[in-house]
Amino acid sequence: MQYADVAVDAKTNLQRQTFTYNIPPDLLPDIKPGILVLVPFHGRKIQGVIVAIKQFSNLTIRGKLKPIIKIIDKNIVLDSKHIELAQWLSDYYFTPIGEIIFSMMPKPAIRQIKINTQHIITQKNAIAVSCVNNKPRKGNIYTLYNDISNRHKVYSNLIDKALYKNKTSMVLFPTVRQSGDFKKQLSNNISSVLYHSNMTTTERYQMWNDVRFNKYQVVVGTRPTVFAPIQNLGLIIIDQSENFGYKEDQLSRYHSVAVARKLSELTGANLVLG
Numbered sequence: 001m002q003y004a005d006v007a008v009d010a011k012t013n014l015q016r017q018t019f020t021y022n023i024p025p026d027l028l029p030d031i032k033p034g035i036l037v038l039v040p041f042h043g044r045k046i047q048g049v050i051v052a053i054k055q056f057s058n059l060t061i062r063g064k065l066k067p068i069i070k071i072i073d074k075n076i077v078l079d080s081k082h083i084e085l086a087q088w089l090s091d092y093y094f095t096p097i098g099e100i101i102f103s104m105m106p107k108p109a110i111r112q113i114k115i116n117t118q119h120i121i122t123q124k125n126a127i128a129v130s131c132v133n134n135k136p137r138k139g140n141i142y143t144l145y146n147d148i149s150n151r152h153k154v155y156s157n158l159i160d161k162a163l164y165k166n167k168t169s170m171v172l173f174p175t176v177r178q179s180g181d182f183k184k185q186l187s188n189n190i191s192s193v194l195y196h197s198n199m200t201t202t203e204r205y206q207m208w209n210d211v212r213f214n215k216y217q218v219v220v221g222t223r224p225t226v227f228a229p230i231q232n233l234g235l236i237i238i239d240q241s242e243n244f245g246y247k248e249d250q251l252s253r254y255h256s257v258a259v260a261r262k263l264s265e266l267t268g269a270n271l272v273l274g
Contacts, residue, residue: 001022001023001055002023002028002031002053002054002055003020003021003022003023003053003054003055003065004020004021004023004031004037004050004053004054005018005019005020005050005051005052005053005054006018006019006020006021006037006039006048006049006050006051006068007049007051007086007096007097007098007101007102008041008046008048008098009046009047009048009098009102010041010042010044010046010098011096011099012098012099014094014096017090017096017097017098018051018052018097018098019039019048020065021039021065021066021067021068022065022066022067022068023067023068024067024068027070027071030071030074031050031068031071032053032076033050033051033052033053033076033080033083034050034051034076034077034078034079034080034082034083035049035050035071035072035073035074035075035076035077036048036049036071036072036073036077037049037068037069037070037072038068038069038070038071038072039066039068039069040069045069047072047102048098049077049078049083049098049101049102051083051086051087051097051101075212075213077229078101078104078105078229079229079231081263081266081267082104082227082229083101084266085262085263085266086100086101086104089254089259089262092258093253093254095253103227104227105208105227106201106204106205106208107201107205140264140270140271141261141264141270141271141272141273142271142272142273143272143273144272144273144274146274151239151274152182152185154272155171155182155239155274156185156186156187158235158237158272159171159190159218159235159237161235162234162235162270163190163217165234166232167232167233167234167235167269168214168216168217168218168219168230168232168233168234168235169217169218169219169233169234169236169237170218170219170220170225170226170228170233170235170236170237171219171220171221171225171236171237171238171239172220172221172222172223172225172226172236172237172238172239172246172256172260173220173221173222173239174222174223174239174240174243174245174246175222176194176196176198176221176222178239179194179220179221179222179225180194182220182239183220186218186220190217191215191216191217191218192218192219192220193207193210193211193215193216193218193219193220194220194221195208195211195220195221195224195225195228196221196222196224196225197222197223197224208228208229211228211229211230212231214231214232216230222245223245223246223247223248223256224248225256226256226259226260226263227259233263233267233269234268234269235269235270235272236260236263236264236269236270236271236272237272237274238257238260238271238272238273238274239274240274241273241274257273
């Protein structure tokens with residue numbers, strides 16, 4: 001029989017970060033990694049994300065497992081790459097994976113998911129390729145040195161190249177104003193969205209949900225944008241990558257540049273650091 005390892009939305013320790021639950025037969029057809037479920041946890045009913053499916057042959061263990069109560073959303077809230085990213089963040093920052101996963105999603109998405117039915121270019125004297133320990137990578141890291149107006153032109157050109165290959169792009173700036181200024185420069189033919197933590201919880205959830213369902217080709221925003229559930233990612237751009245605004249010291253700690261490097265490695269997306 002199959003069982004689910006679940007990262008729960010509750011305080012846990014690093015020694016035991018996920019919990020194993022029995023999968024009721026009626027839920028089995030829709031159970032898969034990355035979906036949001038409701039599970040029993042120390043006398044409460046809490047939400048969790050399935051991170052793995054496994055099998056047990058030990059009848060004693062099987063008999064002690066509690067069942068998943070219900071599926072909150074049959075659609076994946078965290079794909080396999082982002083689950084792997086969450087595990088890396090957990091190991092890197094010594095933070096329980098459940099805390100990482102639930103900080104990657106906007107709060108309305110955590111409380112109640114509502115299912116919506118509805119070639120990197122090189123410019124002369126502009127881009128220098130950075131190698132990381134000379135190890136082969138799926139993606140490539142590039143460093144761009146230029147003034148802001150020329151950087152914006154290069155970014156737009158890179159986005160066009162990614163779109164030509166049917167790839168999506170993620171662009172980060174230190175501030176909301178800079179993010180908005182760049183989004184305004186994008187062609188009207190490009191479906192893009194401004195994603196940042198200053199939005200209302202409802203706005204942020206709607207944007208997150210639209211990104212999850214592939215509504216946008218380009219996602220532009222500030223530090224937390226690096227966790228946007230964008231699919232088919234081909235390009236990540238971080239402007240002013242040395243800016244301290246990319247470091248999060250509250251709640252789950254992370255640095256957007258470090259996260260972007262790992263995301264580039266996992267997805268094969270090119271990473272440009274301006």
